[in-house]
Amino acid sequence: DKWDSVEPALRPEKAILGLRKQLGLYANLRPVKVADALVEYSPLKPELARGVDLVIVRELIGGIYFGEKCESEQHDGAERAWDLENYSVPEVERITKLAFETAKLRRGKVTSVDKANVLATSRLWRRTTANVAKAYPDIELKNLYVDNCAMQLAINPAQFDVIVTGNLFGDILSDEAAVVGGSIGMLPSASIGTDTSLYEPIHGSAPDIAGKGIANPMGTVLSAAMLLRYSLHEEAAADAVEAAVDKALNDGYRTADLYKEGFHKVTTDEMADVIAERV
Structure with missing residues:
Protein backbone atom coordinates (compact mmCIF):
# COMPACT_ATOMS: atom_id res chain seq x y z
CA ASP A 1 0.00 0.00 0.00
CA CYS A 70 10.86 4.45 21.54
CA GLU A 71 11.26 4.49 17.76
CA SER A 72 15.00 3.79 17.79
CA GLU A 73 17.82 3.37 20.30
CA GLN A 74 21.12 1.54 20.56
CA HIS A 75 21.24 -1.41 22.93
CA ASP A 76 24.20 -3.82 23.18
CA GLY A 77 25.47 -2.58 19.83
CA ALA A 78 22.17 -3.04 17.95
CA GLU A 79 19.29 -0.76 17.06
CA ARG A 80 16.03 -1.58 18.76
CA SER A 205 -15.90 7.69 4.90
CA ALA A 206 -15.15 5.85 1.61
CA PRO A 207 -14.44 9.03 -0.40
CA ASP A 208 -14.03 7.00 -3.60
CA ILE A 209 -17.78 6.31 -3.72
CA ALA A 210 -19.00 9.64 -2.32
CA GLY A 211 -22.05 11.03 -4.12
CA LYS A 212 -22.66 7.87 -6.16
CA GLY A 213 -25.62 6.67 -4.13
CA ILE A 214 -24.18 3.17 -3.73
CA ALA A 215 -23.05 3.22 -0.09
CA ASN A 216 -24.86 0.97 2.37
CA PRO A 217 -26.51 3.17 5.05
CA MET A 218 -27.36 0.29 7.37
CA GLY A 219 -24.18 0.57 9.45
CA THR A 220 -24.99 4.23 10.09
CA VAL A 221 -28.63 3.49 10.92
CA LEU A 222 -27.60 0.72 13.31
CA SER A 223 -25.09 3.11 14.94
CA ALA A 224 -28.04 5.43 15.64
CA ALA A 225 -29.79 2.47 17.27
CA MET A 226 -26.75 2.02 19.52
CA LEU A 227 -26.97 5.70 20.47
CA LEU A 228 -30.59 5.15 21.49
CA ARG A 229 -29.64 2.13 23.58
CA TYR A 230 -26.41 3.19 25.30
CA SER A 231 -26.64 6.98 25.62
CA LEU A 232 -30.38 7.65 25.70
CA HIS A 233 -31.38 4.33 27.34
CA GLU A 234 -34.28 4.01 24.89
CA GLU A 235 -34.21 0.22 24.55
CA ALA A 236 -37.58 -0.05 22.79
CA ALA A 237 -36.63 2.58 20.21
CA ALA A 238 -33.30 0.85 19.54
CA ASP A 239 -35.09 -2.48 19.08
CA ALA A 240 -37.53 -0.84 16.64
CA VAL A 241 -34.74 0.57 14.46
CA GLU A 242 -32.86 -2.75 14.42
CA ALA A 243 -36.07 -4.63 13.59
CA ALA A 244 -36.71 -2.22 10.68
CA VAL A 245 -33.26 -3.00 9.24
CA ASP A 246 -33.97 -6.74 9.50
CA LYS A 247 -37.38 -6.25 7.85
CA ALA A 248 -35.82 -4.33 4.94
CA LEU A 249 -33.37 -7.19 4.39
CA ASN A 250 -36.06 -9.86 4.73
CA ASP A 251 -38.17 -7.97 2.16
CA GLY A 252 -35.33 -8.32 -0.32
CA TYR A 253 -33.89 -4.80 -0.50
CA ARG A 254 -30.16 -4.59 -1.18
CA THR A 255 -27.63 -1.84 -1.82
CA ALA A 256 -24.84 -2.42 -4.36
CA ASP A 257 -22.50 -4.13 -1.88
CA LEU A 258 -25.09 -6.83 -1.15
CA TYR A 259 -26.98 -7.05 -4.43
CA LYS A 260 -27.54 -10.42 -6.08
CA GLU A 261 -29.88 -11.52 -8.83
CA GLY A 262 -33.50 -11.67 -7.68
CA PHE A 263 -33.34 -8.91 -5.06
CA HIS A 264 -34.49 -5.27 -5.17
CA LYS A 265 -31.46 -3.09 -5.88
CA VAL A 266 -31.76 0.33 -4.23
CA THR A 267 -29.64 3.44 -3.77
CA THR A 268 -28.39 4.75 -0.45
CA ASP A 269 -31.32 7.17 -0.09
CA GLU A 270 -33.86 4.58 -1.20
CA MET A 271 -32.61 2.08 1.38
CA ALA A 272 -32.86 4.75 4.07
CA ASP A 273 -36.49 5.37 3.04
CA VAL A 274 -37.23 1.64 3.05
CA ILE A 275 -35.91 1.35 6.62
CA ALA A 276 -37.77 4.47 7.78
CA GLU A 277 -41.06 3.09 6.46
CA ARG A 278 -40.57 -0.02 8.59
CA VAL A 279 -39.76 1.63 11.93
Whole structure:
Protein backbone atom coordinates (compact mmCIF):
# COMPACT_ATOMS: atom_id res chain seq x y z
CA ASP A 1 0.00 0.00 0.00
CA LYS A 2 1.35 3.40 -1.03
CA TRP A 3 0.48 4.93 2.37
CA ASP A 4 2.24 2.32 4.53
CA SER A 5 5.50 4.28 4.64
CA VAL A 6 3.95 7.61 5.74
CA GLU A 7 5.55 9.12 8.85
CA PRO A 8 3.69 8.10 12.06
CA ALA A 9 2.89 11.75 12.92
CA LEU A 10 1.09 12.15 9.56
CA ARG A 11 -0.95 8.95 9.65
CA PRO A 12 -4.73 9.06 10.29
CA GLU A 13 -4.26 6.80 13.29
CA LYS A 14 -2.50 9.69 15.03
CA ALA A 15 -5.67 11.78 14.75
CA ILE A 16 -8.13 9.08 15.81
CA LEU A 17 -6.03 8.03 18.82
CA GLY A 18 -5.81 11.66 19.89
CA LEU A 19 -9.55 12.16 19.45
CA ARG A 20 -10.33 9.13 21.59
CA LYS A 21 -7.96 10.27 24.32
CA GLN A 22 -9.18 13.88 24.40
CA LEU A 23 -12.85 12.85 24.48
CA GLY A 24 -12.20 10.16 27.10
CA LEU A 25 -13.66 7.43 24.88
CA TYR A 26 -12.47 4.53 26.98
CA ALA A 27 -14.52 1.73 25.39
CA ASN A 28 -15.41 0.63 21.88
CA LEU A 29 -18.49 -1.54 21.47
CA ARG A 30 -18.53 -3.45 18.21
CA PRO A 31 -21.64 -5.59 17.62
CA VAL A 32 -21.45 -8.36 15.03
CA LYS A 33 -24.86 -9.77 14.18
CA VAL A 34 -25.49 -11.91 11.13
CA ALA A 35 -29.06 -11.36 9.96
CA ASP A 36 -30.79 -14.51 8.72
CA ALA A 37 -31.18 -12.85 5.33
CA LEU A 38 -27.41 -12.35 5.05
CA VAL A 39 -26.11 -15.75 6.14
CA GLU A 40 -25.16 -16.58 2.54
CA TYR A 41 -22.87 -13.51 2.37
CA SER A 42 -20.61 -14.75 5.16
CA PRO A 43 -17.27 -16.32 4.23
CA LEU A 44 -18.07 -18.94 6.87
CA LYS A 45 -20.27 -21.95 6.20
CA PRO A 46 -23.96 -21.13 6.73
CA GLU A 47 -24.21 -23.38 9.77
CA LEU A 48 -21.38 -21.40 11.43
CA ALA A 49 -22.62 -17.91 10.50
CA ARG A 50 -26.28 -18.47 11.36
CA GLY A 51 -27.22 -17.07 14.77
CA VAL A 52 -24.03 -15.07 15.33
CA ASP A 53 -24.88 -12.17 17.66
CA LEU A 54 -21.97 -10.84 19.71
CA VAL A 55 -20.48 -7.61 20.99
CA ILE A 56 -16.76 -6.94 21.38
CA VAL A 57 -16.03 -4.48 24.20
CA ARG A 58 -12.53 -3.13 23.58
CA GLU A 59 -10.58 -0.91 25.98
CA LEU A 60 -9.76 2.12 23.84
CA ILE A 61 -7.43 4.62 25.53
CA GLY A 62 -4.92 2.47 27.42
CA GLY A 63 -2.53 -0.38 26.83
CA ILE A 64 0.30 -0.54 24.35
CA TYR A 65 -1.15 2.04 21.93
CA PHE A 66 -0.87 4.75 24.58
CA GLY A 67 2.15 3.53 26.55
CA GLU A 68 5.65 4.95 26.36
CA LYS A 69 7.49 4.07 23.16
CA CYS A 70 10.86 4.45 21.54
CA GLU A 71 11.26 4.49 17.76
CA SER A 72 15.00 3.79 17.79
CA GLU A 73 17.82 3.37 20.30
CA GLN A 74 21.12 1.54 20.56
CA HIS A 75 21.24 -1.41 22.93
CA ASP A 76 24.20 -3.82 23.18
CA GLY A 77 25.47 -2.58 19.83
CA ALA A 78 22.17 -3.04 17.95
CA GLU A 79 19.29 -0.76 17.06
CA ARG A 80 16.03 -1.58 18.76
CA ALA A 81 12.55 -0.07 19.28
CA TRP A 82 10.03 -0.73 22.02
CA ASP A 83 6.43 -0.10 23.11
CA LEU A 84 5.28 -0.33 26.73
CA GLU A 85 2.09 -2.23 27.54
CA ASN A 86 0.53 -1.31 30.87
CA TYR A 87 -2.89 -1.35 32.51
CA SER A 88 -4.03 -0.17 35.93
CA VAL A 89 -6.73 -1.80 38.05
CA PRO A 90 -9.14 1.18 37.63
CA GLU A 91 -8.79 1.00 33.85
CA VAL A 92 -9.59 -2.71 33.81
CA GLU A 93 -12.44 -2.30 36.31
CA ARG A 94 -14.04 0.42 34.18
CA ILE A 95 -14.03 -1.56 30.94
CA THR A 96 -15.07 -4.86 32.50
CA LYS A 97 -17.96 -3.25 34.38
CA LEU A 98 -19.22 -1.92 31.07
CA ALA A 99 -18.93 -5.40 29.57
CA PHE A 100 -20.97 -6.92 32.41
CA GLU A 101 -23.59 -4.17 32.14
CA THR A 102 -23.77 -4.84 28.40
CA ALA A 103 -24.24 -8.56 29.05
CA LYS A 104 -27.18 -7.73 31.35
CA LEU A 105 -28.92 -6.22 28.31
CA ARG A 106 -28.17 -9.34 26.29
CA ARG A 107 -27.73 -13.04 27.09
CA GLY A 108 -25.71 -12.78 30.29
CA LYS A 109 -22.35 -14.17 29.12
CA VAL A 110 -18.95 -12.42 29.21
CA THR A 111 -15.76 -13.82 27.69
CA SER A 112 -12.64 -12.00 28.90
CA VAL A 113 -9.72 -12.31 26.48
CA ASP A 114 -6.07 -11.99 27.51
CA LYS A 115 -2.66 -13.66 27.28
CA ALA A 116 -2.26 -14.40 30.99
CA ASN A 117 0.04 -17.36 30.36
CA VAL A 118 2.69 -14.93 29.07
CA LEU A 119 1.92 -11.28 29.93
CA ALA A 120 1.98 -9.67 33.38
CA THR A 121 -0.59 -7.09 32.30
CA SER A 122 -2.92 -9.92 31.32
CA ARG A 123 -2.56 -11.54 34.73
CA LEU A 124 -3.60 -8.27 36.37
CA TRP A 125 -6.45 -8.04 33.83
CA ARG A 126 -7.67 -11.53 34.72
CA ARG A 127 -7.47 -10.96 38.50
CA THR A 128 -9.33 -7.68 38.22
CA THR A 129 -12.02 -9.12 35.95
CA ALA A 130 -12.62 -11.93 38.45
CA ASN A 131 -13.09 -9.36 41.23
CA VAL A 132 -15.54 -7.32 39.14
CA ALA A 133 -17.50 -10.48 38.34
CA LYS A 134 -18.33 -10.95 42.04
CA ALA A 135 -20.78 -8.04 41.77
CA TYR A 136 -22.54 -9.76 38.84
CA PRO A 137 -23.53 -13.23 40.10
CA ASP A 138 -26.08 -13.68 37.30
CA ILE A 139 -23.48 -13.17 34.56
CA GLU A 140 -21.40 -16.12 33.34
CA LEU A 141 -17.69 -15.28 33.04
CA LYS A 142 -15.29 -17.25 30.87
CA ASN A 143 -11.59 -16.53 30.21
CA LEU A 144 -9.89 -17.25 26.89
CA TYR A 145 -6.37 -16.70 25.63
CA VAL A 146 -6.38 -14.38 22.63
CA ASP A 147 -5.05 -17.00 20.20
CA ASN A 148 -7.81 -19.42 21.18
CA CYS A 149 -10.42 -16.66 20.89
CA ALA A 150 -9.22 -15.82 17.38
CA MET A 151 -9.62 -19.48 16.44
CA GLN A 152 -13.06 -19.77 18.05
CA LEU A 153 -14.31 -16.72 16.11
CA ALA A 154 -13.55 -18.65 12.94
CA ILE A 155 -14.89 -22.06 13.92
CA ASN A 156 -17.77 -21.30 16.32
CA PRO A 157 -18.57 -17.57 16.54
CA ALA A 158 -22.16 -18.15 17.69
CA GLN A 159 -20.90 -19.25 21.12
CA PHE A 160 -20.03 -15.65 22.06
CA ASP A 161 -22.26 -13.03 23.67
CA VAL A 162 -19.97 -10.26 25.04
CA ILE A 163 -16.19 -10.34 24.53
CA VAL A 164 -14.11 -7.91 26.61
CA THR A 165 -10.41 -7.31 26.04
CA GLY A 166 -7.61 -4.76 25.91
CA ASN A 167 -6.75 -2.27 23.20
CA LEU A 168 -4.37 -4.31 21.03
CA PHE A 169 -6.23 -7.62 21.20
CA GLY A 170 -9.55 -5.83 20.72
CA ASP A 171 -8.29 -4.08 17.61
CA ILE A 172 -7.34 -7.37 15.98
CA LEU A 173 -10.31 -9.46 17.14
CA SER A 174 -12.92 -6.85 16.20
CA ASP A 175 -11.54 -6.70 12.65
CA GLU A 176 -11.58 -10.49 12.43
CA ALA A 177 -15.16 -10.63 13.69
CA ALA A 178 -16.21 -7.88 11.27
CA VAL A 179 -15.84 -10.15 8.25
CA VAL A 180 -18.11 -12.86 9.66
CA GLY A 181 -21.22 -11.07 8.41
CA GLY A 182 -19.91 -10.67 4.88
CA SER A 183 -20.40 -6.89 4.47
CA ILE A 184 -18.52 -4.16 6.28
CA GLY A 185 -21.38 -1.78 5.39
CA MET A 186 -23.65 -3.49 7.92
CA LEU A 187 -21.59 -2.89 11.03
CA PRO A 188 -22.12 -0.13 13.61
CA SER A 189 -19.93 0.85 16.53
CA ALA A 190 -20.06 2.92 19.69
CA SER A 191 -17.14 4.54 21.47
CA ILE A 192 -18.27 5.17 25.05
CA GLY A 193 -16.76 7.92 27.20
CA THR A 194 -17.18 9.32 30.67
CA ASP A 195 -18.76 12.57 29.44
CA THR A 196 -19.63 11.90 25.81
CA SER A 197 -19.85 9.05 23.32
CA LEU A 198 -19.20 8.69 19.60
CA TYR A 199 -21.36 6.54 17.32
CA GLU A 200 -20.24 5.63 13.81
CA PRO A 201 -20.23 2.75 11.33
CA ILE A 202 -16.91 0.95 11.10
CA HIS A 203 -16.46 1.38 7.34
CA GLY A 204 -15.12 4.95 7.38
CA SER A 205 -15.90 7.69 4.90
CA ALA A 206 -15.15 5.85 1.61
CA PRO A 207 -14.44 9.03 -0.40
CA ASP A 208 -14.03 7.00 -3.60
CA ILE A 209 -17.78 6.31 -3.72
CA ALA A 210 -19.00 9.64 -2.32
CA GLY A 211 -22.05 11.03 -4.12
CA LYS A 212 -22.66 7.87 -6.16
CA GLY A 213 -25.62 6.67 -4.13
CA ILE A 214 -24.18 3.17 -3.73
CA ALA A 215 -23.05 3.22 -0.09
CA ASN A 216 -24.86 0.97 2.37
CA PRO A 217 -26.51 3.17 5.05
CA MET A 218 -27.36 0.29 7.37
CA GLY A 219 -24.18 0.57 9.45
CA THR A 220 -24.99 4.23 10.09
CA VAL A 221 -28.63 3.49 10.92
CA LEU A 222 -27.60 0.72 13.31
CA SER A 223 -25.09 3.11 14.94
CA ALA A 224 -28.04 5.43 15.64
CA ALA A 225 -29.79 2.47 17.27
CA MET A 226 -26.75 2.02 19.52
CA LEU A 227 -26.97 5.70 20.47
CA LEU A 228 -30.59 5.15 21.49
CA ARG A 229 -29.64 2.13 23.58
CA TYR A 230 -26.41 3.19 25.30
CA SER A 231 -26.64 6.98 25.62
CA LEU A 232 -30.38 7.65 25.70
CA HIS A 233 -31.38 4.33 27.34
CA GLU A 234 -34.28 4.01 24.89
CA GLU A 235 -34.21 0.22 24.55
CA ALA A 236 -37.58 -0.05 22.79
CA ALA A 237 -36.63 2.58 20.21
CA ALA A 238 -33.30 0.85 19.54
CA ASP A 239 -35.09 -2.48 19.08
CA ALA A 240 -37.53 -0.84 16.64
CA VAL A 241 -34.74 0.57 14.46
CA GLU A 242 -32.86 -2.75 14.42
CA ALA A 243 -36.07 -4.63 13.59
CA ALA A 244 -36.71 -2.22 10.68
CA VAL A 245 -33.26 -3.00 9.24
CA ASP A 246 -33.97 -6.74 9.50
CA LYS A 247 -37.38 -6.25 7.85
CA ALA A 248 -35.82 -4.33 4.94
CA LEU A 249 -33.37 -7.19 4.39
CA ASN A 250 -36.06 -9.86 4.73
CA ASP A 251 -38.17 -7.97 2.16
CA GLY A 252 -35.33 -8.32 -0.32
CA TYR A 253 -33.89 -4.80 -0.50
CA ARG A 254 -30.16 -4.59 -1.18
CA THR A 255 -27.63 -1.84 -1.82
CA ALA A 256 -24.84 -2.42 -4.36
CA ASP A 257 -22.50 -4.13 -1.88
CA LEU A 258 -25.09 -6.83 -1.15
CA TYR A 259 -26.98 -7.05 -4.43
CA LYS A 260 -27.54 -10.42 -6.08
CA GLU A 261 -29.88 -11.52 -8.83
CA GLY A 262 -33.50 -11.67 -7.68
CA PHE A 263 -33.34 -8.91 -5.06
CA HIS A 264 -34.49 -5.27 -5.17
CA LYS A 265 -31.46 -3.09 -5.88
CA VAL A 266 -31.76 0.33 -4.23
CA THR A 267 -29.64 3.44 -3.77
CA THR A 268 -28.39 4.75 -0.45
CA ASP A 269 -31.32 7.17 -0.09
CA GLU A 270 -33.86 4.58 -1.20
CA MET A 271 -32.61 2.08 1.38
CA ALA A 272 -32.86 4.75 4.07
CA ASP A 273 -36.49 5.37 3.04
CA VAL A 274 -37.23 1.64 3.05
CA ILE A 275 -35.91 1.35 6.62
CA ALA A 276 -37.77 4.47 7.78
CA GLU A 277 -41.06 3.09 6.46
CA ARG A 278 -40.57 -0.02 8.59
CA VAL A 279 -39.76 1.63 11.93
